[in-house]
Amino acid sequence: MTPRILLVEDDPVTRAFLTAAAEALPARVDAVDCLAAARDRIRTQTYDLWLVDANLPDGQGAMLLEEPQRQGTAVLAHTAACEQDTLARLREAGFADVLVKPLTATALQAAIRSATANDEASSFDVAMPANDQAGALPLWDDAKALTALNGQRAHVDALRGLFLEELPATRDTIAAAAHDRDLDAMRASLHRLRASCGFVGAMRLDATVAVLHGAPDSPEALADFLAVAQDTLSSR
Secondary structure, three states, X not given: OXXXXXXXXXXXXXXXXXXXXXXOOXXXXXXXXXXXXXXXXXXXXXXXXXXXXXXXXXXXXXXXXXXXXXXXXXXXXXXXOOOHHHHHHHHHHOOOEEEEOOOXXXXXXXXXXXXXXXXXXXXXXXXXXXXXXXXXXXXXXXHHHHHHOOOOHHHHHHHHHHHHHHHHHHHHHHHHHHHOOOHHHXXXXXXXXXXXXXXXXXXXXXXXXXXXXXXXXXXXXXXXXXXXXXXXXXXX
16 A cells, blocks of 8 residues: 655755655655644545654644544654754654654655554664865765765756755845844754755755854854855855
């Protein structure tokens, strides 16, 4: 039987990647971008699995675990956070497992197979990229992107196109939050951006995002991020 999956993810690049990877199993995927849309779906459709972003624009993904329509449905969380205490809290909330973004299509598919087959749960935590100096990294790592997308060059090109379309608005949102000293808003946007960077192999931008996320009040880190974002946009 082809599993039917509800994917809840607000970032369009990540949503496109996760949808393509899951559909390649094969699986039927309904993708939405917020809790409200997810609730509308589960009221009228039964799913074999929910893949839920831990942090969404209208609340925490764990809130869906309380929905009466769940009725034993397996639910996996996915997040760009890699801190062990954060991952432990998500599992304690009731998620069957936690997938750390960026992850490869193979890892996602293995997690889906395990969850829908009721196999013993496995941990699919994926180490985040090291925070090397941004200047020593390439703007684009084709090998990393191809690995994430099972060698499908067309998928890499499509996701990078979407990534570059979204990047100016994301950059401006982060810059505005920095100007307003809204550190929580900055971190939320940087968190989503880092997952997208990993999927498309935007290595230098990923490094500056990681530094700025750790020091959102640093003018130097913000300047580095803005410069590398512009370099990334100018590279295609």
